[in-house]
Each structure stands twice: as structure tokens, then as C-alpha cells.
Amino acid sequence: MAEHTHSIQSRGREEHRCIQVYEPVGIALQEWEAIRSVLCVQRWGTRQGKAYHNTAYYISSAATSPHHWQSLVREHWGIENRLHWPKDVVFGEDDYRLEDEQALLNWSVLRTIVINILRLNGYQSLKTAMTKLANRVDIIFSLLT
Template sequence: MKVKGNRAALLTACRTAAEGESLSAYESEERTRGRTVRRRVETYAPPGRLPTGWPPTGRVIRVERSGTRDGRAYRREGFYLTSRADDAEALAGVIRAHWLVENRLHWCKDAVMNEDRGRVRDGAGAAILSLLRGLALSLLRHAGFASPTDAFARLANRVPELLRLLKT
């Protein structure tokens, strides 16, 4: 679970845990879409005391991302809590897998399909519309489209082709 600023006591506990010696560390670097990203993932023993109501924790994970984006340097630090006691490399893979889902599904639903601008915000209607958007993205990927934007451009005003796609 990512620890965010709205949980100040929990974030402070994670930062305090990360002041100690790390149990394991893993580094990676990648270059994509005109940017370079370096990640350093470190695991730490859980803090002695967590804020009231938090279940037992196996590891505190500190992720430092740095690199260049649009020619500008940046550095970000984030903390995660997990019940797992894996090493930093394994936990780095878990975190990357989570963000893959976030980027391939939620970002597409928001940025490409404008889900956040929808007027239906709660109840069954919102859940059904979200499900239909996810289904549409899955169908487009299954049909071989690399991106939803490419699919929308190709299928715009091509109803017979769209219907063939739905029948597969």
C-alpha cells in the first residue's frame, strides 16, 4: 500500500524506519519516451509502533525515483507498507506491476475516455459505465490496437468494422 501525505503519522513512522539500515536494496534504470528514470528500492524493518488501527507490517519500502523528464531533472521519494517480507528486487516488481495496471487501465480511462469528467459519479450507474470502459479497452487491446487513441481514430465513423470487432 502506498503511504501518502494524508496519513501524516503513518508517513512519519515510515520515514523514521528508513533512517535505520536497509535490509535489502535494488536499483534499476530505464529510458523511455524521451526520459531517463532511475529507481532505488530499499526495504526496512517495520517501525516499532504504527498508528492505531494498522495491521502488522512485514516491510517498509522506500522508493526513490530520479532522472530527467523534458530535459529537466527530478527526484521523488515514496513509501509503501506491505505484509510481505520479500527482498527489494521482488517488491520493486510488485510495485511496478501495480503501476502497470494504473497506467494501462486507470490512466486510459481518465485521460483518453474522460472518465473523471463524467456526470454519473455514484451508484450502480458509475460502476456500470466504468465496467463498460474497461471492457472497451480490453476489446481494443485484444483486437491488436497498441493504444486506445489509435483505435478511436481508426474506428471513428467505421460502424461495420466496429461491429465486426464486437462479434469476435
């Protein structure tokens, strides 16, 4: 077992991460024969004065150092926080109940395009952008050109 711990403090938050990387000794399932790493990622700290503690487990066909895993896991959550979370919270993506899977996929792609266009045009807050751009078709079209 190898381990890496990292701590950060910013914006009134304190966060600690500990990644433990194990070799997959004893995992005999044929479907998982390519597994090279088993990870236990613990995150704990305080957000807005409230304590939290989360544990997540990952399996991977890659074998690398705990320090490298640390950056990969942070990248993963960065994508979650910068794309998937806004799509759900700002656009209510999880509330859409379309029967047609292709339509769901198309709408998801369109939301991603909108998020990227807004960010490329300097909008850090999607909520602010949507409020400012509501009923402003002229500005919306100018963002596309």
C-alpha cells in the same frame, strides 16, 4: 534496512529507482499490526529533457526482498499506465459526475472492456482506434465477433 537500485534508458527517457525496505519497528498502531514491510520508493531521471524526482511510500503485510518489491511496484505502475491513465485521459473518466455509484461502476467496467477489446484487436493507441472507429459501427461490431 535493505535496498535495491535499478536504472533503465529507453525512448529518450532515463529512469532510476531505488527501493528501501524497512522492518516496521516502532509502529504500534493496533490497526496496522499485520505490517511486515515499510517501503520508500524513489524515482528520478529525465523525460523529454526535463528532470524529475518522485518519492512514494508503501506499507505491506508481505515481507520480501527489495528486488522482488521492485518488480511488484513496476507491475503496479504498469497497470496504472495501461488501464487507469487511459480511462481518465482518453475517456475522461474522472470528469464524470454521476450521482449513482453503481452507474459509475458500470461505465468504468464498460470502458475497461472497450480498452481490452481494442488492444486484443491490435490497437496500441486508443486515441488512434477511437479516431479510426468513429462512426464506423460495422467495424466496431466486427471487433466483437
